[in-house]
Amino acid sequence: MKAFKKITSQFIPIPVENIDTDQIIPARFLKATTREGFGKNLFRDWRFYNDDEQQPKEEFILNDSSYSGEILVAGKNFGCGSSREHAAWALEDFGFRVVVSSFFADIFRNNALNNGVLPVQVTEEFLEKIFSLDKNDTLTIDLENQEIIIDKTGETEKFGISQYKKECLINGYDDIDYLLSLKQEIEEFELSRK
Amino acid sequence: MVKTIPDGPSVLYIDKHFIHEVTSPQAFKGLEKRGLKVFRPQQIVATADHNVPTINQHLPIQDFLSRNQVEQLIENCKNYGIELYGLGHPYQGIVHVIGPELGITQPGMTIVCGDSHTSTHGAFGTIAFGIGTSEVEMVFASQCLLQTKPKQMRINIEGELNRGVVSKDIILHIISKISASGATGYFVEYAGSAIRNLSMEARMTICNMSIEMGARGGLIAPDETTFDYIKGRLFAPKGEDFERKVKEWKELYTDGDALFDHELFIKAEEIEPMITYGTNPGLGIAINAMIPKMEMVEDEKERKTIVKALEYMGLQEGQKLVGMPVKHVFIGSCTNSRIEDLRAVAEVIKGKKKSDSVNVMIVPGSQQVARQVREEGLDKIFSEAGFEIRQPGCSACLGMNEDKIPAGEYCISTSNRNFEGRQGAGARTLLASPLTAAAAALTGVVTDIRAIIS
Numbered sequence: 066m067k068a069f070k071k072i073t074s075q076f077i078p079i080p081v082e083n084i085d086t087d088q089i090i091p092a093r094f095l096k097a098t099t100r101e102g103f104g105k106n107l108f109r110d111w112r113f114y115n116d117d118e119q120q121p122k123e124e125f126i127l128n129d130s131s132y133s134g135e136i137l138v139a140g141k142n143f144g145c146g147s148s149r150e151h152a153a154w155a156l157e158d159f160g161f162r163v164v165v166s167s168f169f170a171d172i173f174r175n176n177a178l179n180n181g182v183l184p185v186q187v188t189e190e191f192l193e194k195i196f197s198l199d200k201n202d203t204l205t206i207d208l209e210n211q212e213i214i215i216d217k218t219g220e221t222e223k224f225g226i227s228q229y230k231k232e233c234l235i236n237g238y239d240d241i242d243y244l245l246s247l248k249q250e251i252e253e254f255e256l257s258r259k
Numbered sequence: 260m261v262k263t264i265p266d267g268p269s270v271l272y273i274d275k276h277f278i279h280e281v282t283s284p285q286a287f288k289g290l291e292k293r294g295l296k297v298f299r300p301q302q303i304v305a306t307a308d309h310n311v312p313t314i315n316q317h318l319p320i321q322d323f324l325s326r327n328q329v330e331q332l333i334e335n336c337k338n339y340g341i342e343l344y345g346l347g348h349p350y351q352g353i354v355h356v357i358g359p360e361l362g363i364t365q366p367g368m369t370i371v372c373g374d375s376h377t378s379t380h381g382a383f384g385t386i387a388f389g390i391g392t393s394e395v396e397m398v399f400a401s402q403c404l405l406q407t408k409p410k411q412m413r414i415n416i417e418g419e420l421n422r423g424v425v426s427k428d429i430i431l432h433i434i435s436k437i438s439a440s441g442a443t444g445y446f447v448e449y450a451g452s453a454i455r456n457l458s459m460e461a462r463m464t465i466c467n468m469s470i471e472m473g474a475r476g477g478l479i480a481p482d483e484t485t486f487d488y489i490k491g492r493l494f495a496p497k498g499e500d501f502e503r504k505v506k507e508w509k510e511l512y513t514d515g516d517a518l519f520d521h522e523l524f525i526k527a528e529e530i531e532p533m534i535t536y537g538t539n540p541g542l543g544i545a546i547n548a549m550i551p552k553m554e555m556v557e558d559e560k561e562r563k564t565i566v567k568a569l570e571y572m573g574l575q576e577g578q579k580l581v582g583m584p585v586k587h588v589f590i591g592s593c594t595n596s597r598i599e600d601l602r603a604v605a606e607v608i609k610g611k612k613k614s615d616s617v618n619v620m621i622v623p624g625s626q627q628v629a630r631q632v633r634e635e636g637l638d639k640i641f642s643e644a645g646f647e648i649r650q651p652g653c654s655a656c657l658g659m660n661e662d663k664i665p666a667g668e669y670c671i672s673t674s675n676r677n678f679e680g681r682q683g684a685g686a687r688t689l690l691a692s693p694l695t696a697a698a699a700a701l702t703g704v705v706t707d708i709r710a711i712i713s
Binding site: 081082083085087088091092093095096097098099100110116140141142145146147148149150151153168169170171172175176179180227228229230239240241243244245247248250251254255 | 261262264266267268270272281282284285288289293295298309310322324325327328331373374375389390391392393394396397400401402403405407409439440443444470471473475539560563564567657658659676678679680681684685
């Protein structure tokens with residue numbers, strides 16, 4: 066997993082609430098057996114007419130080359146629905162390191178964190194401020210200090226993350242390393258229940 | 260709970276881990292890359308359900324990618340010593356149907372699966388929730404997961420259900436009240452007399468859709484109904500073991516003075532047969548009600564969500580759905596494909612024929628359910644009515660396998676999600692109960708079941 070400390074980047078706003086993981090990556094693309102290459106199908110049916118790459122939906126923001134950046138900003142309840150981790154893989158593969166929303170679905174939040182994509186939960190008011198920014202404005206996400214900053218104005222909000230997960234992200238560790246270190250305790254736990 | 264990390268998550272031990280072909284291959288690959296073995300293979304049960312055809316299951320799968328995925332599951336299970344109920348096996352079926360029916364799911368267990376509808380198993384008083392593939396790999400490696408304690412919500416439903424109202428209507432009613440994100444961050448306990456009076460199948464339907472309001476898990480305290488259901492099932496404890504277990508299971512209830520972070524009270528009498536009109540399961544109405552007029556929706560963002568949904572669905576504000584033609588009826592999925600669901604459908608349609616204008620697909624949740632359907636002669640009722648009976652699998656619930664609804668067409672579906680494109684790109688899903696689906700099958704239009712049953 067890539068380590069994450071701090072980034073400053075332009076952002077891509079999708080001011081839609083309840084974006085479910087079926088929209089992020091439709092089920093028909095879940096037939097792969099590796100983690101790579103999902104980015105090209107990110108938001109597939111919002112990006113193209115008739116599933117055809119020759120027919121982009123011009124009005125959809127991912128087809129607008131004047132928008133770019135490693136930060137996706139979306140409406141409330143991002144990542145609801147299916148537990149498919151492919152959604153996090155698709156976002157990561159497309160180039161997103163951060164998703165900002167006022168609310169995340171639980172399973173998506175874990176999946177994102179397990180893939181080095183940082184979910185940053187902000188207040189509705191802060192989210193609205195970001196949506197009202199210009200496309201060339203940038204955001205800074207500082208994991209160490211747990212802050213999201215609108216660079217133009219300096220407006221800042223704190224965001225929550227467990228200290229354990231924060232350490233993992235900053236160092237690029239994943240949970241398996243930690244769980245494996247507990248093997249003896251897990252075996253003792255099993256014995257205690259027999 | 261093995262241990263708790265200070266200012267961090269707890270290490271939760273997992274009793275049962277269900278896996279399927281779609282969310283496990285990358286986890287096996289990860290394990291391989293690290294040179295690890297599966298830590299407790301005997302606590303894992305595998306099946307193939309999401310990406311399988313529901314006709315000609317005895318033949319090789321036509322689609323190359325799907326075949327490859329199912330073959331990898333077979334290979335992985337063989338290599339790691341995991342029990343697989345794959346295609347052709349008498350226990351194969353939708354993972355959340357087979358776990359309970361085989362007696363694998365038992366009160367008090369912790370159960371996970373790489374599928375958000377794992378909440379289904381909560382109907383037995385288990386801690387059951389869906390996980391991502393990285394977490395599947397963690398459970399493979401250590402039989403544990405790192406979890407933070409969720410907030411707790413109790414939803415109490417007291418009273419008698421109205422005629423024509425079943426458990427699917429209860430859960431669609433709840434979600435329409437609290438929205439598709441109303442229980443995010445929570446585990447939900449369902450309680451009250453209306454819940455206690457439900458069968459296990461009906462309880463599973465409710466817990467199944469907990470995730471559709473954002474709750475990772477939903478559970479119901481086990482009682483005599485639970486114990487009766489489990490007794491005698493294949494992997495259930497037997498004889499004295501069973502009696503001893505029942506004594507333990509009887510201790511699994513919420514203390515009278517327990518405090519919840521949020522509590523909700525609903526009168527069963529207020530619940531009517533439900534149908535959804537939008538593109539998240541929270542956008543539901545009583546079958547005879549109007550789609551809300553936008554002037555009545557106060558929250559601007561909510562209004563935006565509904566406007567977008569109505570545009571996708573080809574529906575109007577203020578419109579009534581009753582009487583609207585539908586082209587497809589899908590009866591199946593981990594929400595409503597159990598024997599009781601299929602019996603209820605059979606009772607409505609017995610001796611009748613489906614409307615000529617509608618395609619009806621009925622997909623038993625498992626081989627065991629399919630066998631029961633045949634033994635009880637329900638298959639004859641279905642085929643005489645003109646229903647197409649398919650073989651077990653997730654089928655048209657998720658637009659992944661061959662079973663899909665064409666773009667722009669309406670489908671009354673007993674499944675759990677009405678997201679854009681969920682049943683196929685451009686497909687328009689109306690979620691409802693098996694009874695409401697059966698009624699639409701007969702008439703070809705959205706129909707109030709109470710107009711059909713006496």
